[in-house]
Amino acid sequence: METVLIEHFKKARRLFRILLVLALLCTVCIGIAYISIFLYAKIAGPPTLTVPQTAIFYSSNGKVLDELHNGQKRYWVPLESVSDNIKEATLAVEDKRFYDHNGFDIKRIGGAIVADIKAMSKVQGASTITQQYARNLFLEHDKTWTRKFQEALYTIRLEFNYDKDKIFEGYLNTIYYGHGAYGVEAASKTYFNKKAKDLTLSEASMLAGIPKGPTYYSPLLHEENAKERQRIILNLLVDQGKISQKEADKAFVTPLFYAKKAQDEANAKKQDASYFMSAALSQLTNELGITEAMIHSNGLRIYTTLDIDVQKKAEEAMNTVMNKDSDIQTAFVAMDPKTGAVKALIGGRDYKKSPFNRATQAVRQPGSTMKPFLYYAALADGFTESTAMQSEETTFTLDDGVSTYKPSNYNSYYANNPITLAQAIALSDNIYAVKTHLFIGEHRLVETAKSLGVSTPLKQVPSLALGTSPVRVIDMVNAYGIFANGGKEISPTFIKRIETAGGDMVYEAPQEKKQIVDKRLAFLTTHLMTGMFQKELNGYTTVTGKPILKYLSRDYAGKSGTTPTDSWMIGYTPQLVSGVWVGYDQGKQIERVEEKAYAKKMWALFMEDALEGKKKQAFKAPKGxxxxxxxxxxxxxxxxxxxxxxxxxxxxxxxxxxxxxxxxxxxxxxxxxxxxxxxxxxxxxxxxxx
Structure with missing residues (x-):
């Protein structure tokens, strides 16, 4: 018997030794694993907290013009700019021991396991705010063991390298609240049209419940579910001693006014600047080196040149003048001639039906709006306002001695006498223009147009004087702007400056403008263009501005142009230059009399409206x-x-x-x-x- 006991004792001792060794090995392994994880977290360093943020576009008036977010509205706000109400409500429902654990709430994990076993299914989550933040920031929301392991590693890195406030701030700025809103600031704007720092207890307790099920608990979709969730959160706040029962009851019954319906109505009435935005985005990516990835993720604050009031007046002029039942199209650009800032732009009558931007992309024949470039070159070559030439039906023999060209005046009217340059441009005499073009050399008009920023190819042919080579509306308006500012170089500018979300300057439009054409000749060309509005210049026909004189109350310089398929009017004061093109997309001829008058009338109504209340400025002659x-x-x-x-x-x-x-x-x-x-x-x- 004693031998048996001794043998049992030996076996038990051997088993104890084995278990002890195994326990020591496990302890060592756990220690090594812990040290390894600690070293990994330190060596890997703090993970980047960068997340895609919404780019905000502002008008020149400082109002939000548009937001680009690929369907995800994101704004990063510091923790101190978030209401205590939403912070307390979020901690109460998501992770009440957040400031006490190191990323993993062991007690909560144990409780979740017990609850899941009892229910024989997963009924309770145990993820801490740090774990959720790690998942939102770095990972996909799949449910594999690999993802869970990675989430744990990211959680450790976050806890080792950032303080709790920084982690909580990140969580509040990345959690999804439904309806495309990521982060508490975006959610506050989406649901209540206010900043996160201004949320009331009632609003905060409603928002805090949404992330558990952004669709199921959306008050805009399922208000009953949302109210039930709000009640749970308010009760948790009471249980945790954050608020009194009286405060909870009051918050629960306080009516909430949601902003989405009001926003939808406001968006329906919002000024449509889609064509301007397309041009601004093109300038950002093609000229300023701002990539699409930066636009959609860096939270840039982009300040544009668009003046909402001027844009509204341009659209009102278009809608007043143009027959809504016609499929004739239009393009319009208004600029500040001193800076090149585009104040308003219309690329077509309806962006939703046709996003093709006729103001910046289409090339059309400019007709007689090309003549100011011709006469600037002629002035540089010795012409004056008194230079006279015969206006009569003329057939020109070209350089090869065989080919001929026979232009005609509008309605085949001719003076059959000499007329001056001053009268020729006011009456838009085509014979005078072609004679001038051939006399000074066809290359002179091409060179002048190019120097003024016309970017499309121009053919050195006699008919170029009458605008037969297609051009872009925005180029023509910009060129006229150079005459308006006295000959200083400008280019169409849609972006004034770009800032980061933190306010650092990324880009600012240059202010210095160099002189590119003679300011004296620029003024003389401007003065020639005032002639279309001067009755004193009436001759064998009336000045081309006669149909719109009744709308005008100040001094303007300008030039109209027509071809069978295109109608133009471009003009300016020292403060503002604008241009209108009207025509059909497929090159259909403009035959109806009222449609031929659209461009001039639209321009006149716009200029008078846009300049209303502004000081009348005259064109001042420079020295010499x-x-x-x-x-x-x-x-x-x-x-x-x-x-x-x-x-x-x-x-x-x-x-x-x-x-x-x-x-x-x-x-x-x-x-x-x-x-x-x-x-x-x-x-x-x-x-x-x-």
Whole structure:
């Protein structure tokens, strides 16, 4: 018996030794694992907390214009900018011991296991806020063991490298609240149209319940479910001593007013700047080096040049003028001529039906709106407002000596007499334009247009003077803006500045503008363009601005243009330049009389409305110019005996030296003989050429 007992004792001792060794081995393994995890967390360092954030576009008025978020609204706000109500409600329902554990709540895990065993299914979660944040920040929401292991590693890295407030801040900024809203700030705006720092207890207790089931607990979709969840959260706050029962009851019965319906209504009425936005995005990616990934994830604050009030007035002018039942299209651009800032843009009549941007993408024949570039080149080559040439039906023989070109004036009206440059542009005489084009050289118009920013290819042909090479609306408006600002270089600008979500400057539009054309000639070209609104320049036909004179109350410079398929009007004051194109997408001819008048009327109504209440500004002549009252039909200095009188401008020394006594009769005066000799030489060349 004793031998048996001894044998049992030996076996028990061996078993104890084995268990002890195993226990020691397990302890060592656990220690090694813990140390390994600790070392991993330290070596790996703090994980990045960067998450995609919504890019916000602002108008020049400082109002939110649009947000780009790929369906996910995200805004990062510091913890101190979040209401205590939402912080307490979130901790109460999600992780009440958050500030006491190290990322894993062992007590909660044990309770969840017991509850799941009792129910024979998974009925209670045990994830802490740190675990949820790790999952939201780095991982997919699948339920594999690999994902759970990775989540644990990320949780450890977060806890080892960040303090609790930083983790809680990250959680509140990344949790999904439904309806595309990620983070408490986005949720506050989506549901209540307010900032997270302003949430009441009632609102906070409602929001805190949504992440458990963003659809099931959405108060916009299932209000009963949401209210039941709100009651649970308020009771938890009472049990945890955060609020009194009286406060909970009051918060529960307080009516909540949700912003989504109001936002939908506001969005329906919101100014449609879709065409402007498409152009702004194009400039961001193609010119400023801002990638689409940055736009959709970096939380940029993008301040645009769009003036909402000006945009509204442009659309009102379009809707007032154009027949809503017609499928004729339009494009419109308004700019600040001093900076190139695009204040308003219309790329078509309905972005939803056709997102093609006719203001920036379409190329159309500009017609006579090309003539100011021609006459700028002519002024640089010695022409003046008094330069006269014959207006009559003409067939031109081209350089090859065989080919011919026979342009015509509108309705085949001709003066059949000499007319001055001042009158030629005001009446839009095509014969005068083609003669000028061929006289100074076809390359001169191409060079001038290019120097003013026209980017499309231009053919060196006689008909270019009449606008037969297609151009873009925005290029033409920008070029006219250069004349308006006195010859300084500008380019269409949609973005004023870009900032990070933290306020650091990423980009700012340059302010310095260099002189690219002679400011004296720019003013002379501008003055020529005021002629379309001057009745004194009426001749064999009326000035082209006559149909819209009744709408205008201030001084403008401008030029209209027509082709069988295109109608244009571009004009400006020192403060604002704008241009309108009207036509059919497929090149269908504009045949209806009222449609031919759309561009001019739309431009006139817009300019008057946009400038209403603003000081009237005149175009100021720079030094080096003199003004002379002339007879616009002969170009001579006007006298009391002249039938007409018009104020013209000249480079000093090039002003006329003959006085008008009657139509077609002049009296020579001895003024500046040397200059006169030079001027006579130029006119002799002109006369001999024709």
């Amino acid at each position: 110019l003199v003004s002379v009252n002339i007879n616009p039909e002969t170009g001579d200095i006007a006298t009391k005996s002249c039938s007409k009188k018009y104020k013209a401008y000249y480079l000093t020394g090039t002003q006329p030296t003959t006085y008008c006594r009657d139509k077609g009769v002049s009296e020579e005066k001895n003024q500046a003989p040397q200059k006169q000799k030079e001027q006579d030489g130029f006119f002799h060349r002109l006369r001999d050429w024709f």
